[in-house]
Amino acid sequence: MSGLLRFAALRLAALGTILFTASAIAEDTTLYPPGPGREVFIRICTRCHEAANATKLRLTRRQWQGKVYQQADRGAEVSGEELDQIVDYLAKNFSPDKPAAGLGK
């Protein structure tokens, strides 16, 4: 393979990786049900780790309250109002009566 061709092939491979990664991320956020608090949740709770840290869990409102406030202790920059919106969103959509993560996507 000539140098130029090899260069082109490498560039294509790199582009493929970027496109694949971008589409994987875009697809991921469509898993989260629409509703009040969704945007705040995605904005705040994907800063340090994947949102799936939270959305793979099924917790009661009380348990979500504990988890979400614990994240603020970990350093999440978020107002009390935003925390409450996130608790509402998670308690509504990721409660113990919902199918386990990975089933009813």
Ligand code: HEC
């Ligand atoms: C400032 C960084 C930061 C932000 C912002 C953040 N987290 Fe976390 N979170 C962590 C760290 C650090 C851990 C522990 C290590 C890990 O599991 O990745 C963690 C772990 C978790 C876990 C699993 C472990 C556990 O404690 O049960 C959940 C659930 C979670 N976070 C939910 C959330 C939610 C919901 C939000 C949005 C309110 C959020 N996180 C925002 C830093 C953050």
